[in-house]
Amino acid sequence: MVLTVDGLRMRYGDTEVLHDVSFDAGPGEVVALLGPNGAGKSTTIEILEGFRLRSAGRVEVLGVDPAAGDERWRSRLGIVLQSWRDHGNWRVRELLHHLGSYYAPYATSAEPRPWPTDELLDAVGLTAHAGQKIRTLSGGQRRRLDVAIGIVGRPNVLFLDEPTAGFDPEARSEFHDLVRRLAAEQDTTILLTTHDLDEASKLAHRILVLTAGRIIAAGTTAQLTKLIAGEDEVRWTIDGRPFRKSTEDSTAFVRGLFATYGEAVAELEVRRASLEDTYLALVREQS
Template sequence: MVLTVDGLRMRYGDREVLHDVTFDARPGEVLALLGPNGAGKSTTIEILEGFRLRSAGRVEVLGVDPAAGDERWRSRIGIVLQSWRDHGNWRVGELLHHLGAYYAPYSTSTAPRPWPTGELLDAVGLSAYAGQKVKTLSGGQRRRLDVAIGIVGRPDVLFLDEPTTGFDPEARSEFHELVRGLAADQGTTILLTTHDLDEASKLAHRILVLAAGRIIASGTTAQLTELIAGEDEVRWSVDGQPFRKSTSDSTTFVRELFATYGDAVRELEVRRASLEDTYLTLVREQA
């Protein structure tokens, strides 16, 4: 396993913010960590990155305890935080080339580092801005630069904390393609925190739901939806009178509806249970 978290606990004084958190991740897997504010997502990420010491439990990233990770280990880790540091007077291409040079001593024939600057700029959609100073970029462009800085060393593990904040729909779609490519083509294991349920559903092989410091559910979008057995909502009208029905088997219900009323059924609409319904149900049960 690339990531192994077993019985992770974190305590601040008398307050325990992580309780027996356990999960793992394989090479090339994308995990999405969902949860409300204060659930413990950032604390979990910081422990895995080696920035915060845990209170108890076993944690390994690339076979190493993050608390004891050396520079070679860190060269294999990529991090994109929620906020960026201001490198205002650097030109975009020069900054990435400069940062990439720090990874060169850790390059091998099987894991070349860093990512060539031109290719990296293409990957994050900043080729046209290579010669511009960072302080002239828009918020969305600076966010793309954050991502570029996080992956300049071609990491084996990438931590993404709300990575598409400030992205327009086109930039978000391009970023999603980049994440899929990193996982599928380069085998990068990615742990993503996001409040965007649609983003989690599109990108993640598995979704972990964290609430009140505990992993309360784990699985694919389909598995999580089935876990709650969320009901579909069917709406229709007959002779101008509207009706609504919640059912766990909308297909059978609609078939029976037409068998009973035939062509008199009008304005039929089926709303199926979604990841959002599942997520909200799970979180509310922990409140």
């Protein structure tokens, strides 16, 4: 496994913010960490990145305890924080080229580094802005640069903290494509924290729901949806009379409905439980 977390605990004074958190992730896997503010998402990420010492439990990232990770180990990580506020007078290409130079000593034939600057600019959609000073970029363009900074070293593990905040729909779609390529083509393991449930559903192979420092559910979108809201709702009318039915197999039910009533069925609506429904139900159960 690329990431292994077993019995992770974190305490600040008398307050325990992580309680026996356990999960893992393999090469090329995208794992989304969902949870309300204060759930412990940022603390978990910071421990995995080696920025915070845990109170108890076993943690390994790329086979190394983050608390003991050296510079070569750190060169294999990519981090995209919620925001960056420096480097305003640098030009985009110059900054990426400069930051990339720090990764060159850690390059191998199996893992070439850094990402060539022009290829990276193209990957994040900033080629047209390569010569601009960073302080002149729009919010969405700046966020793309944040992502480029995070992946300039071709990381084996990428931590994304609310990565598409400030993106317009087109930029968000392009970023999602980039994440999929990193996972599929470069076997990058990605741990994503987001409040965008649709984003988690589109990108993640697995979703972990963290509440009050505990993982209360884990699985694919389909598995989590079935866990809480296992039944679809079918609505229809016959001769103007409304009907409603909850069923675990809406496709089979609708097929049977038309076999019985044919064209008399009108205003048919099938509402399948969403990840948002499931997430809200899970969080409410813990409140």
